[in-house]
Amino acid sequence: RSYTIAVLPGDGIGLEVMPPALRCIEAAAKGFGFKFEFRHYEWASCTYYHKHGTMLPPDWKQLLQACDAIYFGAVGDPATVPDHISLWGSLLLFRREFDQFINLRPCRLIPGVISPLANRDGKKIDFVTVRENTEGEYSSIGGRIFEGTERETVIQNTVFTRVGVDRVVRYAFELARSRPAKKLTSATKSNGISITMPYWDERVEAISKEYPDVKVDKYHIDILCAHFVQRPRIFDVVVGSNLFGDILSDLGPACTGTIGIAPSANLNPTAKRGEPGKEWMPSLFEPVHGSAPDIAGKGIANPIGMIWAGQMMLEHLGETKAAEVMMKAIENVLKNAKDAQLQGEKDLLTPDMHGNGTTEGLGRAIEEEIGRL
Amino acid sequence: RSYTIAVLPGDGIGLEVMPPALRCIEAAAKGFGFKFEFRHYEWASCTYYHKHGTMLPPDWKQLLQACDAIYFGAVGDPATVPDHISLWGSLLLFRREFDQFINLRPCRLIPGVISPLANRDGKKIDFVTVRENTEGEYSSIGGRIFEGTERETVIQNTVFTRVGVDRVVRYAFELARSRPAKKLTSATKSNGISITMPYWDERVEAISKEYPDVKVDKYHIDILCAHFVQRPRIFDVVVGSNLFGDILSDLGPACTGTIGIAPSANLNPTAKRGEPGKEWMPSLFEPVHGSAPDIAGKGIANPIGMIWAGQMMLEHLGETKAAEVMMKAIENVLKNAKDAQLQGEKDLLTPDMHGNGTTEGLGRAIEEEIGRL
Ligand SMILES: CC(C)[C@H](C(=O)O)[C@@H](O)C(=O)O
Ligand SMILES: CC(C)[C@H](C(=O)O)[C@@H](O)C(=O)O
Numbered sequence: 001r002s003y004t005i006a007v008l009p010g011d012g013i014g015l016e017v018m019p020p021a022l023r024c025i026e027a028a029a030k031g032f033g034f035k036f037e038f039r040h041y042e043w044a045s046c047t048y049y050h051k052h053g054t055m056l057p058p059d060w061k062q063l064l065q066a067c068d069a070i071y072f073g074a075v076g077d078p079a080t081v082p083d084h085i086s087l088w089g090s091l092l093l094f095r096r097e098f099d100q101f102i103n104l105r106p107c108r109l110i111p112g113v114i115s116p117l118a119n120r121d122g123k124k125i126d127f128v129t130v131r132e133n134t135e136g137e138y139s140s141i142g143g144r145i146f147e148g149t150e151r152e153t154v155i156q157n158t159v160f161t162r163v164g165v166d167r168v169v170r171y172a173f174e175l176a177r178s179r180p181a182k183k184l185t186s187a188t189k190s191n192g193i194s195i196t197m198p199y200w201d202e203r204v205e206a207i208s209k210e211y212p213d214v215k216v217d218k219y220h221i222d223i224l225c226a227h228f229v230q231r232p233r234i235f236d237v238v239v240g241s242n243l244f245g246d247i248l249s250d251l252g253p254a255c256t257g258t259i260g261i262a263p264s265a266n267l268n269p270t271a272k273r274g275e276p277g278k279e280w281m282p283s284l285f286e287p288v289h290g291s292a293p294d295i296a297g298k299g300i301a302n303p304i305g306m307i308w309a310g311q312m313m314l315e316h317l318g319e320t321k322a323a324e325v326m327m328k329a330i331e332n333v334l335k336n337a338k339d340a341q342l343q344g345e346k347d348l349l350t351p352d353m354h355g356n357g358t359t360e361g362l363g364r365a366i367e368e369e370i371g372r373l
Numbered sequence: 374r375s376y377t378i379a380v381l382p383g384d385g386i387g388l389e390v391m392p393p394a395l396r397c398i399e400a401a402a403k404g405f406g407f408k409f410e411f412r413h414y415e416w417a418s419c420t421y422y423h424k425h426g427t428m429l430p431p432d433w434k435q436l437l438q439a440c441d442a443i444y445f446g447a448v449g450d451p452a453t454v455p456d457h458i459s460l461w462g463s464l465l466l467f468r469r470e471f472d473q474f475i476n477l478r479p480c481r482l483i484p485g486v487i488s489p490l491a492n493r494d495g496k497k498i499d500f501v502t503v504r505e506n507t508e509g510e511y512s513s514i515g516g517r518i519f520e521g522t523e524r525e526t527v528i529q530n531t532v533f534t535r536v537g538v539d540r541v542v543r544y545a546f547e548l549a550r551s552r553p554a555k556k557l558t559s560a561t562k563s564n565g566i567s568i569t570m571p572y573w574d575e576r577v578e579a580i581s582k583e584y585p586d587v588k589v590d591k592y593h594i595d596i597l598c599a600h601f602v603q604r605p606r607i608f609d610v611v612v613g614s615n616l617f618g619d620i621l622s623d624l625g626p627a628c629t630g631t632i633g634i635a636p637s638a639n640l641n642p643t644a645k646r647g648e649p650g651k652e653w654m655p656s657l658f659e660p661v662h663g664s665a666p667d668i669a670g671k672g673i674a675n676p677i678g679m680i681w682a683g684q685m686m687l688e689h690l691g692e693t694k695a696a697e698v699m700m701k702a703i704e705n706v707l708k709n710a711k712d713a714q715l716q717g718e719k720d721l722l723t724p725d726m727h728g729n730g731t732t733e734g735l736g737r738a739i740e741e742e743i744g745r746l
Pocket of ligand 2: 246290
């Protein structure tokens with residue numbers, strides 16, 4: 001088996017975390033008898049934009065559709081390119097164009113990573129955020145009127161569609177059903193945002209009837225954020241709109257230790273490659289973190305977000321065994337790295353995990369561990 | 374001096390925290406030679422709604438405008454009255470009708486209250502959220518089309534006006550200027566919400582020119598929430614839209630220990646009572662927490678959110694000395710209560726603060742401490 005992967009490292013630390021992550025997935029492939037063909041592209045980056053005045057080449061869509069999946073680093077350099085150009089011209093465009101309507105973001109307390117939360121009961125934190133990824137608050141419709149005057153007014157529409165809401169909610173219910181806790185939490189704000197969010201609640205309520213075996217609850221986003229800090233252990237699957245999912249999937253990993261390890265799978269779960277009469281819509285795998293201009297070039301970015309995203313890509317490609325090994329390798333290395341750090345041995349943990357390790361060092365350790373497992 | 378206060382306890386624990394809070398502000402008044410005339414109203418509650426079919430009597434506006442300030446408990450009983458009736462028919466209506474465009478919500482790590490964060494450096498957490506309180510995401514315009522069909526689409530408009538944004542941003546800059554750290558953080562999401570949030574950023578940027586002495590930074594709401602957990606000490610004044618301010622002002626107190634102590638001042642800072650030709654717009658003071666049906670009737674609600682809101686009301690009324698004493702009393706009681714708890718003496722701390730105290734017990738302790746100071 002061979003998979004063709006579009007490799008888009010992007011900007012900033014995206015360029016630094018991609019090489020070790022590629023080595024890790026190659027190591028996993030080696031152990032399980034499959035191969036990758038990597039197609040490296042430097043577009044979907046601000047570097048490319050500076051040279052060409054556009055984020056993408058004209059044939060970007062065909063190039064990506066020729067691949068089984070997209071492996072994406074991080075994009076953006078707000079100091080030189082406005083976000084609406086860099087992000088809406090790449091990542092957010094891909095999510096829309098390939099209808100990657102599910103954004104899956106697991107959040108786990110992994111031994112070896114120190115959480116900023118005082119862990120009082122030792123129980124594990126292990127939940128997944130299912131984020132709607134194409135509509136909602138990220139609508140791009142609206143505009144300005146009476147510009148430059150006292151009456152200046154700016155409006156943006158939040159758009160929820162029946163199709164868009166139902167498919168993400170149903171996906172989240174299915175996911176909850178497949179997990180031992182069988183619990184779904186819906187993020188809402190229907191007490192304040194009085195038109196779109198009550199609709200979201202209604203659809204969750206309606207669809208919950210199809211899943212009597214799944215426990216459902218809902219919280220308004222304000223108190224839900226508070227619960228993430230105060231009772232993160234009560235969550236199993238959390239479903240939210242584009243904005244709420246975005247917020248929760250940064251907050252969750254912050255609570256378990258660092259955003260540096262968090263992965264993000266942008267899925268079109270219904271697309272099948274080669275289906276007659278249908279356009280192929282590849283899924284995209286990226287770390288949750290951004291291009292982080294503040295630490296770019298220092299070689300200290302945590303490569304685990306990118307590696308874990310690769311792990312999700314393997315799972316998506318059906319390489320479950322290899323994915324399991326990758327996850328195990330990440331866990332082993334983190335645990336051992338912490339022990340080593342405590343014993344004053346070589347520190348592999350990157351600064352975001354309270355160590356002084358490097359991207360290269362930590363990446364190599366995981367690559368080698370994959371080889372061993 | 375005498376102040377007329379509209380007392381609206383509302384529903385649930387609002388009814389339980391109001392009496393001790395009234396005793397506390399009376400105790401403070403006694404020490405500083407002023408008085409209150411309390412006008413108790415049972416409307417703006419679901420209880421009233423069940424009896425009368427409306428949340429408010431027809432003359433609610435005149436009744437409230439006859440007062441210097443509004444002291445509000447908590448409203449809502451989602452099991453029997455939809456939020457859009459109970460909340461948009463009282464609290465959210467008051468914010469709009471009295472143009473209480475500033476919602477001020479302090480967040481402090483107070484000795485005696487255990488934070489869920491592992492406190493690694495012992496530095497204090499002490500910031501204020503300035504929340505826009507009348508527009509933005511809480512727009513109430515939009516609607517549904519193609520209802521009940523596959524094409525069903527629901528749209529809600531987020532509305533930012535020049536007047537609305539500028540006044541809250543300017544207020545936040547003034548507040549930052551008045552504090553030792555002189556630092557303002559703006560909550561945005563201009564990378565994803567591409568029309569309204571870039572406008573917000575532009576106004577913050579433009580107004581920052583008037584305040585060269587104030588350090589300004591901005592974070593997208595996702596990473597800002599993460600920073601609240603990971604580096605809460607870097608914040609001084611945080612300004613956000615209606616929704617972002619709502620989220621941050623629950624998350625902040627969750628990080629410092631409990632939402633149960635957090636106060637909320639809904640201010641119309643330009644209104645002056647008795648100004649000729651202008652309608653009087655009273656300000657409203659409430660706890661951040663809601664009516665909490667799950668613990669209502671048990672007598673264990675934390676009264677400090679309501680008491681601290683009373684403290685902010687005194688400050689707003691110009692009774693700075695009395696306000697200082699109230700704050701000191703809250704701090705003393707919390708500190709002593711923790712010491713007592715640790716020594717196995719009478720536990721005054723309510724369950725949200727990991728104790729088994731009662732609303733009555735904790736309220737009395739603060740009332741008495743105010744009397745002593
Ligand atoms: C009850 C709700 C509508 C309200 C809000 O979102 O404004 C509350 O959460 C608050 O923070 O005051
Ligand atoms: C960069 C930004 C537009 C993006 C988002 O908000 O979707 C990022 O925060 C994410 O979570 O993938």
